[in-house]
Amino acid sequence: MGRQPCCDKVGLKKGPWTAEEDQKLVGFLLTHGHYCWRVVPKLAGLLRCGKSCRLRWTNYLRPDLKRGLLSDEEQQLVIDLHAQLGNRWSKIAAQLPGRTDNEIKNHWNTHIKKKLRKMGIDPVTHRPLGQEAPPPLQHPPPPPTATSWQQLDGAERSQQAEEEDVKAVPLIQPHEVTAVPPTASSNCSVSPASVISPSCSSSSAASGLEAAEWPEPMYLLGMDGIMDVGSGWDAGFVVPGGLGVDPFDHYYPDPAGFDQGAWP
Template sequence: MGRQPCCEKIGIKKGPWTAEEDQKLVTFLLSHGHCCWRLVPKLAGLLRCGKSCRLRWTNYLRPDLKRGLLSEEEEALVIDLHAQLGNRWSKIAARLPGRTDNEIKNHWNTHIKKKLKKMGIDPVTHGPLAPATQPLALAQQRDPPQVVREEERCDDDPSKQASSQGLAAGADEDDDVEETPASAAQPHGATTTSPASAAAGSVSPSCSSSASGADADAAAWPGPIDLFLEVDGIMDMDWAGILSGCGDDDAADISVDLFDHYAGDGFDEQVWM
């Protein structure tokens, strides 16, 4: 069935977001939450498609995001989780509070892959590289590859185990799984030096109905953001009221200074702008 485009392409702006757009979006989402992303740009007065707004929010504007490079611990956790989950970046991100799937994916492709190759580890299989390309000394130094772990974890849906990318598959129970020791050992917000993390460092105010992994993680992960946001309130706002007045251009009436929310709670407007 031919799908309709996610938004009318005409008049939709693409490319980098401006500070003004960011502020409009954050202001809107913090004061009204999102009921359906398609309406968000309209109500927020943005010439973007809902998808773009969602991406911008989840990858960049969410108050709980950490900024900056992944710490050693986070990196190690990513490698470990990748060995278990493969390229399921959203699942991996769910175990790394304050990190987005996009961020982790980028970091994997640009840093970790290289690092692993240098160490003689195949970033795809997490086993030793093929002899032709493997630096012998490094390979000998290396602990046994995490393939063992993958085998241990092959107790779930076998259909998942043959990932099209030949990745370590078979660990798809993660949605319900208890906090792993690895993630439990990860002190949220404790590993970054980013100034933003001081202000962020916790629960996402986003709580889409389907509770993304990150959100689910956040839900079980109370943090200081509770102090500056009534987290649930964000998404529990009176959408009916908003929508009833949703005569297209009502967004202009939204005039909440989002930074007022954060005054005194360590939130630094400069970090955002």
């Protein structure tokens, strides 16, 4: 007997959410929370599956989300954490208040990954591309390994390099972790009592957003309204971008080796 699908797909809507659907979902969740995602769409009057509702809420409608580009600090943190955790986007997202795993994953794939490749760094292993068979041309000079450029001395580096040859995704030992390690659970548990201030392990705690602190009840604006307030929304929620620090400076302390102008 096969596994029951997450929802009865017959008659359910797919694709982009409309402002009306957003309004229904947010209104329902703010009022009732969710005991069970499967019943949320039915009770909220939506022709969506619960999974879709949960995704829409966590990735787009959650009140404590930041919008807009990642700051330099956030990008650097993503790189650091990815070097430690690999593609564990939810764990990485747990360390970035107001960011979702989907958002970070997308940003990694579209921005950071590309940039690292351009710099000659394998975005998977965080090691120089073709390190096993280094190209004759040494300009720009091969950067240190991602996990070593901050943390490891030579002996540890060589040992770790051997281990990374075995497993593509670098996993470091606990004693090597310098950044804040992920919490035991990165899950957001949105109970009815806490739905207004979802108890995400780090994001809500860090942002400390209470319902009354919502910048604007976006579900009252309609999608056009949401879009129209985009800049204001960003201004209110995005951490003031960067400290003038290019996150990739960690790889190339002297930026002369690559085209910084390509970085947005």
